[in-house]
Amino acid sequence: MRSSYPNTLARTVRSFFSEYLTEQRGVSRHTVLSYRDTLILLLRFVATSQHHDPATLDLTAISPEAVLAFLNYLEQERHNKTSSRNVRLAAIHAFFRYVATHAPERMEQAQRILGIPFKRTRTGTIDYLEEDEIRAVLECIDRSTSHGRRNYALLSMLFNTGARAQEIVDLNACDLQLDTPPQVTLFGKGRKRRICPLWPQTAQVLKQFSEEAQLDMRSNTPLFRNQRGQRLTRFGLGYILSKCVQSAAVKCPSLAKKRLHPHSARHSTAMLLLKSGVALVDISHWLGHVSVNTTNRYASADLEMKRQAIARAGALANSVTPPRSWRCDTSVIEWLATL
Structure with a gap:
């Protein structure tokens, strides 16, 4: 049957x-x-x-x-x-x-x-760009062409906001506010909306770009488009970043040793804010993290901050007289031996 x-x-x-x-x-x-x-x-x-x-x-x-x-x-x-x-x-x-x-x-x-458990995964090191490396990537872009100016505006927005790749390519013209105070509205995971401030330099670049592209800033027109006039994809964003990093590696050899992808720009923004003295809670809001625990990993990622911490700890250790060894207390050893 x-x-x-x-x-x-x-x-x-x-x-x-x-x-x-x-x-x-x-x-x-x-x-x-x-x-x-x-x-x-x-x-x-x-x-x-x-x-x-x-x-x-x-x-x-x-x-x-x-x-x-x-x-x-x-x-x-x-x-x-x-x-x-x-x-x-x-x-x-x-x-x-x-x-x-x-x-x-x-x-x-x-x-x-x-009841089937998840497997534990290794937590890898965070690859990010230092401030001089970010500058090298932006300076290598040929801004004499329309595509070069688009790429410059795209990466300026990426490094300013620390947004996820999908958040960047999903941007529409109406999501930008270029008047004072300049800001952009981002829609992250779970359709959560957040507003990220724009640096004056980034706002100026985006203003020139939008004027050249003749964007209606009140419309839902895609902010960044590909050569076919369609919305740029996150794969297209990754390709543009990869090409720019390769070009910048000629003048900045340290870039050639790093495995970078669009999410590395997000890490780079977080580290730049952290080194500038911005509190982790504020960085968490900037990046759109649900929990500040996600942001805490950036505090242990920077080697220079670790070196400074070790130097401070070393200076303190030199001023402290070491205590007598516990092995001198034979009564404790004898008591443990009887267990």
Whole structure:
């Protein structure tokens, strides 16, 4: 006898994406696409490993063992990093939290899958540009061309705001305020809105750029466009930054030793603000961090600040008389020996 369609898995997947994520949670389009890609990979893997037609899969096929095998497949065969593996697992967890509340007969299965832990990842060093390196990158841009002037305005905005790449390319002309006080409205993760001040030099560059591009500052026209007149993508932004860094490395060799990407500009802005004496709480608001704990890592990233701390600690240590060794207290040693 043929099974009835749609089955529990099909109904749950449909309601998870069309109702729960978009209407109830209101998550961003990027989150929806990330969750979708994860489930596509998972369902394809389960169907292939169990020799099933993907259209016939039901929730029972996605067992905890199948999820663990899928995670191993991501790392061993697709060569995903641990961080990517954890992103996929987070999407699976989100789906099965929904399953637990909408298909209570699958509660045990959902709980076992939710019990699969994330892997610990290594925290790498933060690559960022020093102030002279930022200046070298901007100075290498040929501003005699329209594309060069666009790139100069683009990177000036990037280093000023410390915005995420997607936040920059999503900017519209109406998001800019170039009159006093100059500022830009950014929309970050979770569609959170924040206002970031612009330095006078950056505001002047953007004013000249907008006038040349004949932008209507009250419209939703993309602020930065590519050669085809379409909105610049974050991949286009990465390409422009990479080309500028390569050109600047000729006069600033230290750039050639660094592995830089658009997010490095965000780190660079944070470090520049930190060295200028701006408090971590204010930097957190500037960057749009949910928690100041995310910003705290910048406090331990700068080597020069570490050297100054060691120098201060060294001067203090030299003035303190070291205490007598605890080994001189034989009574403690004798007591420990009796334990």
